[in-house]
Amino acid sequence: MNRNIVISFGFHILLVIITAMSLPFLAKKPIDLPPIISVELIQITDKTNIPFAPKAKKIIEKVKEKEKKKKIVSEQAPPKMVKKEKQDAIPLPDEKIKKIKEIKEEKQNPEKVETEMKQVSEFEKKDLFDPNSIAALIDKSKVDTALTKEKTDKITQDQDKSIDFGGLSLSEEDALKAQIFGCWSIPLGLPYNENLLVRIKLQLKPDGSIIRSEILDHARMNRPGQGFYKVLAESALRAIKLCQPLRVPSTGHEKWKELQLNFDAREMLEG
Amino acid sequence: MLFRYLLILLILSPLKAFALIEVDITRGNLNPLPVAVSPLSIDEKSKSNFEKILKKKDLGSEISAVVENNLRQSGLFNPLNKNAFLQKPDIANLKPRFEDWNLIKAQALITGKVTFVDEKLRVEFRLWDVLAGKEMMALAFTTVPSNWRRVGHIITDKVYERLTGENGYFDTRIIYVSEEGSKTNRIKKLAIMDQDGFNNKFLTLGNELVLTPRFSPTNQMVTYLSYFRNLPRVYLLDIETGMQEVVGDFPGMTFAPRFSPDGKKIIMSFAQDGNSDIYTMDLENRIVERITNHPSIDTSPSYSPNGKYITFNSDRSGYQQIYVMNSSGKNVKRISFGNGLYGTPVWSPRGDLIAFTKLHKGKFYIGVMRTDGTGERLLTENFYQEAPSWSPNGRVLIFYRETKTNSKGEGFSAKLWSIDLTGYNEKMVGTETDASDPSWSSLLTN
Numbered sequence: 001m002n003r004n005i006v007i008s009f010g011f012h013i014l015l016v017i018i019t020a021m022s023l024p025f026l027a028k029k030p031i032d033l034p035p036i037i038s039v040e041l042i043q044i045t046d047k048t049n050i051p052f053a054p055k056a057k058k059i060i061e062k063v064k065e066k067e068k069k070k071k072i073v074s075e076q077a078p079p080k081m082v083k084k085e086k087q088d089a090i091p092l093p094d095e096k097i098k099k100i101k102e103i104k105e106e107k108q109n110p111e112k113v114e115t116e117m118k119q120v121s122e123f124e125k126k127d128l129f130d131p132n133s134i135a136a137l138i139d140k141s142k143v144d145t146a147l148t149k150e151k152t153d154k155i156t157q158d159q160d161k162s163i164d165f166g167g168l169s170l171s172e173e174d175a176l177k178a179q180i181f182g183c184w185s186i187p188l189g190l191p192y193n194e195n196l197l198v199r200i201k202l203q204l205k206p207d208g209s210i211i212r213s214e215i216l217d218h219a220r221m222n223r224p225g226q227g228f229y230k231v232l233a234e235s236a237l238r239a240i241k242l243c244q245p246l247r248v249p250s251t252g253h254e255k256w257k258e259l260q261l262n263f264d265a266r267e268m269l270e271g
Numbered sequence: 272m273l274f275r276y277l278l279i280l281l282i283l284s285p286l287k288a289f290a291l292i293e294v295d296i297t298r299g300n301l302n303p304l305p306v307a308v309s310p311l312s313i314d315e316k317s318k319s320n321f322e323k324i325l326k327k328k329d330l331g332s333e334i335s336a337v338v339e340n341n342l343r344q345s346g347l348f349n350p351l352n353k354n355a356f357l358q359k360p361d362i363a364n365l366k367p368r369f370e371d372w373n374l375i376k377a378q379a380l381i382t383g384k385v386t387f388v389d390e391k392l393r394v395e396f397r398l399w400d401v402l403a404g405k406e407m408m409a410l411a412f413t414t415v416p417s418n419w420r421r422v423g424h425i426i427t428d429k430v431y432e433r434l435t436g437e438n439g440y441f442d443t444r445i446i447y448v449s450e451e452g453s454k455t456n457r458i459k460k461l462a463i464m465d466q467d468g469f470n471n472k473f474l475t476l477g478n479e480l481v482l483t484p485r486f487s488p489t490n491q492m493v494t495y496l497s498y499f500r501n502l503p504r505v506y507l508l509d510i511e512t513g514m515q516e517v518v519g520d521f522p523g524m525t526f527a528p529r530f531s532p533d534g535k536k537i538i539m540s541f542a543q544d545g546n547s548d549i550y551t552m553d554l555e556n557r558i559v560e561r562i563t564n565h566p567s568i569d570t571s572p573s574y575s576p577n578g579k580y581i582t583f584n585s586d587r588s589g590y591q592q593i594y595v596m597n598s599s600g601k602n603v604k605r606i607s608f609g610n611g612l613y614g615t616p617v618w619s620p621r622g623d624l625i626a627f628t629k630l631h632k633g634k635f636y637i638g639v640m641r642t643d644g645t646g647e648r649l650l651t652e653n654f655y656q657e658a659p660s661w662s663p664n665g666r667v668l669i670f671y672r673e674t675k676t677n678s679k680g681e682g683f684s685a686k687l688w689s690i691d692l693t694g695y696n697e698k699m700v701g702t703e704t705d706a707s708d709p710s711w712s713s714l715l716t717n
Contacts, residue, residue, distance in 0.1 A: 239299070
């Protein structure tokens with residue numbers, strides 16, 4: 001009897017441990033990264049987006065022909081060998097990408113918004129522009145780039161594999177963001193002390209055009225006192241329609257065929 | 272054993288569900304929204320009727336021009352050139368061909384129809400989302416034909432509200448001091464006009480000097496400063512009846528009047544023996560209440576929109592600075608600490624900001640700060656400018672600016688200017704004469 005209880009107890013403990021380990025948010029560890037403005041990363045991804053070099057392409061085609069009888073390779077899925085090369089080129093794990101992205105948002109955006117929103121009288125414009133600071137900024141970006149490289153070099157092969165689930169790379173995400181920034185006319189009269197987050201789920205075709213768009217908090221539109229949310233949601237939908245086809249990666253449609261865009265106007269409106 | 276593997280597999284399987292990619296969009300553009308304002312369609316019979324009454328050939332086009340001008344002046348919209356429109360107004364109002372409007376990069380489209388019904392003007396309008404291909408709003412107004420400009424302003428307010436998320440400010444009026452003559456011999460009259468400068472009317476003859484007119488929240492009363500028995504006194508004027516009266520029976524001079532948010536009280540400064548303090552007077556029972564009691568000069572009081580607080584300027588610290596206190600006069604706190612002198616504080620209708628005039632190193636600035644004094648932003652700088660007044664939605668400030676005279680004493684002028692809260696869209700507001708001390712009314716249609 002006691003033995004059965006002990007076995008049962010042990011089994012339950014095991015289950016709890018497995019459950020806990022399998023929950024991704026528990027596995028995530030806070031990573032303390034320095035603020036990085038990742039200019040270099042964009043170039044890395046550009047490289048990975050370049051089609052196979054002619055020489056390499058020939059070799060791959062030969063290998064393909066040999067294996068043709070054994071395997072069926074779909075047009076969209078890249079050959080296995082090449083896929084590995086791609087991973088090596090962007091050895092950033094999921095969590096790290098997200099963290100870098102977040103830090104970048106904090107550092108870069110408010111500064112830019114302030115120059116646009118805050119002060120426009122001539123005398124203060126002069127104060128805002130300091131030519132001497134350009135050299136300092138260039139130096140800072142060099143240091144930041146070096147730090148980015150150092151960080152990416154440290155990432156292991158194990159972490160690398162997680163990128164398959166991570167979605168877009170930093171530069172792919174940046175390209176998409178930059179496109180939508182240009183299309184989104186933010187309604188300026190919204191109350192900035194309210195929750196101004198609109199989440200839109202998209203279904204995309206391989207060329208980036210939109211099959212379906214869905215506002216995730218649709219019910220909020222009809223709640224009393226939330227009239228501004230409708231205005232905001234409509235502006236976000238307009239931005240998506242204006243921007244389409246979206247600037248998505250040329251490969252990996254499976255990965256991003258469903259995409260969620262979180263439009264948050266608060267940062268811009270708070271100025 | 273197999274059961275265990277299955278169980279583990281079951282637990283681990285949700286990992287794949289986290290693969291939905293999320294992208295945060297935290298920035299957008301602040302460019303004016305491209306909008307197409309199609310001329311309102313009008314049938315021939317209505318056209319000829321309105322031509323007889325109003326001497327306007329095409330009232331539909333005239334009303335759409337009012338809407339277009341308002342939207343352009345706001346700085347938030349870019350009305351597109353009508354020559355590029357491919358669809359006729361009457362068909363566009365029934366069923367717009369969105370591809371055509373998309374082609375000219377319009378994101379919103381305004382269409383409408385004007386008819387003459389029972390000696391009245393009936394205007395219907397529709398706002399369309401061109402990109403989504405759907406109607407956003409449809410309304411109709413009926414009024415006397417002479418009100419056609421107001422209909423244009425009301426349409427603009429509705430469009431503005433639907434597209435920006437905040438109330439409009441177009442169906443409003445501005446009261447100001449009209450100035451004529453040389454700088455040393457100015458004739459000052461009270462004048463009132465629509466916010467776009469049309470329908471200008473003079474309310475006083477110019478026999479007495481008038482200063483600092485302020486609208487009541489009810490829009491029918493104006494309080495201002497004029498001279499009574501050679502003493503500056505606060506007056507009350509009913510715009511509709513033309514009746515005016517002196518406010519209170521004070522032994523000294525009263526100045527800097529302003530209404531409370533409910534329109535039931537007037538708050539002002541009363542000066543006697545070199546000391547000025549802030550007083551209120553109830554307009555119903557005429558009871559006067561002293562709010563501040565300090566040997567310094569306390570003036571320019573302005574209520575917060577909820578009526579619980581008052582901002583004013585005082586030199587109690589040695590220099591003129593801005594203060595905030597409870598409406599009872601307690602808890603006085605200084606909120607301006609920057610270099611220079613601060614004056615004419617005005618609480619925003621939204622309640623979150625206070626606009627002010629600042630004098631620093633011989634230059635005048637119009638600026639805003641939060642109600643606790645943080646976040647000071649100077650919006651515009653000039654040789655001489657002051658007296659900011661908020662639009663009813665708290666988006667735009669109107670003030671007046673004077674120019675320098677040359678060595679011969681010529682070239683002096685005083686004009687009204689407006690500027691957006693963000694510091695953009697600084698524009699001169701056209702007036703028939705020189706103008707100063709503007710005050711913006713609240714929306715006429717509430």
